Amino acid sequence: xxxxxxxxxxxxxxxxxxxxxxxxxxxxxxxxxxxxxxxxxxxxxxxxxxxxxxxxxxxxxxxxxxxxxxxxxxxxxxxxxxxxxxxxxxxxxxxxxxxxxxxxxxxxxxxxxxxxxxxxxxxxxxxxxxxxxxxxxxxxxxxxxxxxxxxxxxxxxxxxxxxxxxxxxxxxxxxxxxxxxxxxxxxxxxxxxxxxxxxxxxxxxxxxxxxxxxxxxxxxxxxxxxxxxxxxxxxxxxxxxxxxx
Amino acid sequence: xxxxxxxxxxxxxxxxxxxxxxxxxxxxxxxxxxxxxxxxxxxxxxxxxxxxxxxxxxxxxxxxxxxxxxxxxxxxxxxxxxxxxxxxxxxxxxxxxxxxxxxxxxxxxxxxxxxxxxxxxxxxxxxxxxxxxxxxxxxxxxxxxxxxxxxxxxxxxxxxxxxxxxxxxxxxxxxxxxxxxxxxxxxxxxxxxxxxxxxxxxxxxxxxxxxxxxxxxxxxxxxxxxxxxxxxxxxxxxxxxxxxx
DNA sequence: TTCTAACTCCCCCAAAACAGCGAGGCTGCG
DNA sequence: CGCAGCCTCGCTGTTTTGGGGGAGTTAGAA
Numbered sequence: 001x002x003x004x005x006x007x008x009x010x011x012x013x014x015x016x017x018x019x020x021x022x023x024x025x026x027x028x029x030x031x032x033x034x035x036x037x038x039x040x041x042x043x044x045x046x047x048x049x050x051x052x053x054x055x056x057x058x059x060x061x062x063x064x065x066x067x068x069x070x071x072x073x074x075x076x077x078x079x080x081x082x083x084x085x086x087x088x089x090x091x092x093x094x095x096x097x098x099x100x101x102x103x104x105x106x107x108x109x110x111x112x113x114x115x116x117x118x119x120x121x122x123x124x125x126x127x128x129x130x131x132x133x134x135x136x137x138x139x140x141x142x143x144x145x146x147x148x149x150x151x152x153x154x155x156x157x158x159x160x161x162x163x164x165x166x167x168x169x170x171x172x173x174x175x176x177x178x179x180x181x182x183x184x185x186x187x188x189x190x191x192x193x194x195x196x197x198x199x200x201x202x203x204x205x206x207x208x209x210x211x212x213x214x215x216x217x218x219x220x221x222x223x224x225x226x227x228x229x230x231x232x233x234x235x236x237x238x239x240x241x242x243x244x245x
Numbered sequence: 246x247x248x249x250x251x252x253x254x255x256x257x258x259x260x261x262x263x264x265x266x267x268x269x270x271x272x273x274x275x276x277x278x279x280x281x282x283x284x285x286x287x288x289x290x291x292x293x294x295x296x297x298x299x300x301x302x303x304x305x306x307x308x309x310x311x312x313x314x315x316x317x318x319x320x321x322x323x324x325x326x327x328x329x330x331x332x333x334x335x336x337x338x339x340x341x342x343x344x345x346x347x348x349x350x351x352x353x354x355x356x357x358x359x360x361x362x363x364x365x366x367x368x369x370x371x372x373x374x375x376x377x378x379x380x381x382x383x384x385x386x387x388x389x390x391x392x393x394x395x396x397x398x399x400x401x402x403x404x405x406x407x408x409x410x411x412x413x414x415x416x417x418x419x420x421x422x423x424x425x426x427x428x429x430x431x432x433x434x435x436x437x438x439x440x441x442x443x444x445x446x447x448x449x450x451x452x453x454x455x456x457x458x459x460x461x462x463x464x465x466x467x468x469x470x471x472x473x474x475x476x477x478x479x480x481x482x483x484x485x486x487x488x489x490x
Numbered sequence: 491t492t493c494t495a496a497c498t499c500c501c502c503c504a505a506a507a508c509a510g511c512g513a514g515g516c517t518g519c520g
Numbered sequence: 521c522g523c524a525g526c527c528t529c530g531c532t533g534t535t536t537t538g539g540g541g542g543a544g545t546t547a548g549a550a
Contacts, residue, residue: 010254086373087373087374088373089373089376089410089411090411102548102549126371126373128369129489130375130486131334158407159400159404162403165334169335176334184526185526186527195476195477196480197472197474199505210529210530212530212531213528215507215508216527216528216529217527218507218508219508219509228442229444229508231440231442231476231479232440234480235442235479236490240332241328241331244321244331245484429496431496431497444535444537457498458497458499460537461499463537464538464539474537475538
């Protein structure tokens, strides 16, 4: 095991970020991730996108055997790194995660057996519609060295995570939702109050209009949003950012 | 108007981030934001938290008159910076936003009249349950100077945004929701299909359970989410990031 | 082991939402 | 000026949801 790289100069960081920005496809991104791994002298460096439908996209240095095994075993659902980062705001050291459940410990043993490393640091990344990705560095080493490494490189890792995410999205624009059409002010009002749990009667009263009129707005919004019912329309309006509650 | 600061050395950035990390309350954070503003020589530098219920928390250098006016006019709903960043992944220059609507132009004129500046750069920040915050620098100046400034300082601004968010959350832990808000797998299934517009009968069929059983899940989810009806529950599940469609 | 939480099934009836039809006034744009 | 989009109001009948009960199994955690 080589010593971890404890510091990176501004110039080094700049050149890494530039290489990242210049990547033009998945293979190039993969190559950059390997360069980054070598630069930091960690065992692994991975970007992992988890889509709403359970699809995954990974890029990095994990062994293929582990990746396939991970997908096959549906580890996505029990991986404490995913679970923990999914409900955290900030980057997290793997030691801070909850490894107490039986499934988590089994997963951990399996991961270490596949050479993933016993130490790790993961940066959660989020998109406007609940999109979620992780940027992770992992390593096999003792706690002190790892603490020193993460303390020294945290800022760089955050920034690299950002740029990695940026590039990965650029390469897969289908993950970025299209900007749909807008709703009229009254439609926005209607959708907003409905999303707040008001019944049609309550919304109509709140907006000082008849319930019949309100219904026209709801139907119109439903039509614009391609929704089959009110709940669907509210869900779409929310996830497209057309209303905020 | 002073010239914008085009570069910051690693040492300067480090000292800024350390000051940020050392802030112990809102006033200290406010002070750091003013130091940052002076350091970058921009007109304004603001952190703006928008909660799902419409509450707001701001910290930065906007004039009090503008902040009060903003809240009073409920500009949150029409502010193109909020609207635009809410549906974007990455930091954005205000020029890239959609200012075409009448309300947006009126807002823009009002903002400029209050000294907000015609240029701006905003970094969206997200939390695990749909929490949303913005970190913004704004300035009064011409396009070329501003482009040069943002190109040179983008990375620093992203990092500072990160740390600002970290600190703001540390100072207001109540914004970090309690963890008990999770839904069971079946409840997630139910909410997800309902959000996709399925009727109860369709969801029950899809999940291969009786409609009665499904109703138990919906009611249970409604109870957990503190929702008064299905639409409300779906809206909350969505905006808390418990389901994704 | 005990206990909790999750999953599954069943009844009835009132309230709310949906679907289809139509109609008129207002504003802003080309 | 006409057109398009928005805002407003009405009727009738069918379908879907909500609220009130109760009850058994299984898997995992304390």
